[in-house]
Amino acid sequence: MVPDEASRRSLVDHLENKGFFVVGEPLRPAHCAVPSSQETGHRPEHQRLLEMAEGRTEEACHGLLTGERLPHQQMTMFRYFCMATLTITHRVPVETVVDFKVTEWNDRQVSAGVGATIYFRDGADRAVISVDEERWLGAYFTVIRPLYLSWQGEAADDKGCFFLGTTGRPVANPRSDLCRLWRRCRKICEAAGPTPPPLTAEAAGTSSRDTSSVSGKGSRDDQWDAFVSEFPVTIGALAPSKEDHDGAGFGDERTHYFKWRRFQLEKRVLHVADSAGRQRPTEAKVAAVVAKERWKTNVPSLPDVLEAWVSPLKAAIEDDEGVLKSVVEQRWKGIDFKDFGEHKGRGVIATMPFSKGDVICDYHGKLISESEGKRLMDAVQEGEMCYLFFVRGRLGTKLCVDSQNFPCECHPGKDTFGRRMNHSGKAANVKPVVFQLSFPDGAKDTVLFLAQRNIAVNEELLWDYGVRRRSFGEEGMDLTWLDD
Ligand SMILES: C[S@@+](CC[C@H](N)C(=O)[O-])C[C@H]1O[C@@H](n2cnc3c(N)ncnc32)[C@H](O)[C@@H]1O
Incomplete structure (x- = not known):
């Protein structure tokens, strides 16, 4: 009153x-x-x-x-x-x-x-x-x-x-x-x-x-929109000070400050990676850009820059409309499924020769967070096949491609190749690489399998799942196939 x-x-x-x-x-x-x-x-x-x-x-x-x-x-x-x-x-x-x-x-x-x-x-x-x-x-x-x-x-x-x-x-x-x-x-x-x-x-x-x-x-998103509207995130800007926060009516909320710095770091990382052009970034290159821009804090590290750097090969693949179309339609040329029996289950073989570096297919599935992926993994029963691919996105975010839930919403009734490829630690002939493909609804991290060497017709396509017995042994699963 x-x-x-x-x-x-x-x-x-x-x-x-x-x-x-x-x-x-x-x-x-x-x-x-x-x-x-x-x-x-x-x-x-x-x-x-x-x-x-x-x-x-x-x-x-x-x-x-x-x-x-x-x-x-x-x-x-x-x-x-x-x-x-x-x-x-x-x-x-x-x-x-x-x-x-x-x-x-x-x-x-x-x-x-x-x-x-x-x-x-x-x-x-x-x-x-x-x-x-x-x-x-x-x-x-x-x-x-x-x-x-x-x-x-x-x-x-x-x-x-x-x-x-x-x-x-x-x-x-x-x-x-x-x-x-x-x-x-x-x-x-x-x-x-x-x-x-x-x-x-x-x-x-x-x-x-x-x-x-x-x-x-307003809501958190609105607050953030208003905050960046007031303090746009650019590579050159200084992070808003506490006085700036207060003066602009945002009180002493520090969450925006940290988010602002993270966003700026991402922009700076991309800027340094872009400055490297076709040359693989080096410690000296990163230091040179940092000095030129006069950045004193929130400075990108070499591993971050390397993660974001797009090699000429990557750039060519990311610009290849044929690859994008194959991912969207899940139509891949020169590969097919093969049943390897009860123990190993289905796999994928080459039906045409591939050269080193060729794109074979993608690991198709729904992109979910790492923690969500781990929850799904926990639910996988002993002896059940696992179709979860844990990966780092182009900007370092930990993600999981979920093809456990099958068939996918975008291709109901279609089996997809990536999830059927089997493991080999010693004789892998393909390797997964993360690309950013430009889909009609925006760019997305996409895992593509590239030929690691020339591959002949009828060879099974195998990749190294990256898991070792020791980490799985305690679960008592039959993982002898991991020694292959
Ligand atoms: C991503 S799935 C691969 C496709 C699977 N073979 C299928 O029929 O759907 C992974 C599962 O395949 C089996 N697997 C993969 N590589 C294997 C290998 N080299 N030997 C035996 N089983 C293998 C394991 O059961 C594993 O959990």
Whole structure:
């Protein structure tokens, strides 16, 4: 219970400083195109704040439209400002802004010299925006949004939304974005006027559907998106300091910091590996790149770089569309199954000659985590055949290819070759190598078997499973075949 207005404000201020986003003010219908002059509450103050930030927005807009490269943070703020223009100036419900589609933007009605009318949700909401506002939204749409799309991760889907985060996915937590905008505006405007009032649901454009108090931080993914939006992970950037965290409203959460550093290290590793080109990276090469980039901390190690380096042979295979097609369709030329009897079971033989280095087939299965793989392994009964392949992905992640669960979802009713290949420690003629193949739904680690030497027709294809009796002996299984 908060007894009076002053105490209420002080409590709200306190909560905001702790990273909370306070909602619960009485709300009005949100579809008015122009704000009323009889506004009550704090909204006019935020409108005023927005107007004070206009100068900077204009400057940024000019920069964007004349090809200037703006810092990431400025672009993020510009996007926040565009969203606030709709939610604050035009009272568009925040959900509608999140759901604002590119087609709705393209279908806006433009009145020359006046501005434009945007219709949202089949005309259920609308906003009559001014010429300037149309220019700002246009600058975001033509410069910033395409940039975010170009940074889009493999699995990201923009869902046709107008407002995207830096990851190329639709904005997920606009209330936190607006909180950050106000914090930034407050700092900018400190010299120019009195401190604006605390942010209320109304000021943030929260619709009447949402009147509960929520944290301004959103889900973990949203928080992370917001964090990298504020502190983009680049190879050259310094990790955000504790003060940076606090200043940007992320409190003293350190998990993001460590994740940020991990992501940066991955980027740096790839950068060094790319710099090596066709030459196998050496300790000296890694040191040279590190010195050139002036990296003092979060420095890649040679083993990491070697892991990520793509040899010319690998590059050729990864670019080979025939290999990709064979993996997708599970059609491999020159090999077939053969039954070797009860003891050994089925295996794979060559039906055409192969040369050293040729791709034979893949180890097909579902990519799962190492721990999931171990759980499946524990469930394998004594004497039962095991079809789990533990492997390190291209970036060092420990993975497991599961072909224990058979047939696979993508090729029901089809036996796949990789899982039928038998073991030989002494006479292996093929070896598994991890590649990154570009599937239609993104790049994936894929295990391919390469011929280790020339292979003749009818030879059985064998690879070294990499397990030794000692590690399996205690389980009392009959593993004499491992001595082959
Ligand atoms: C990945 S599966 C290979 C295909 C299997 N032979 C089949 O019929 O499905 C692995 C299992 O094959 C058997 N295996 C593999 N190599 C063998 C060998 N050299 N001698 C005997 N059995 C072998 C073992 O039972 C092992 O658990």
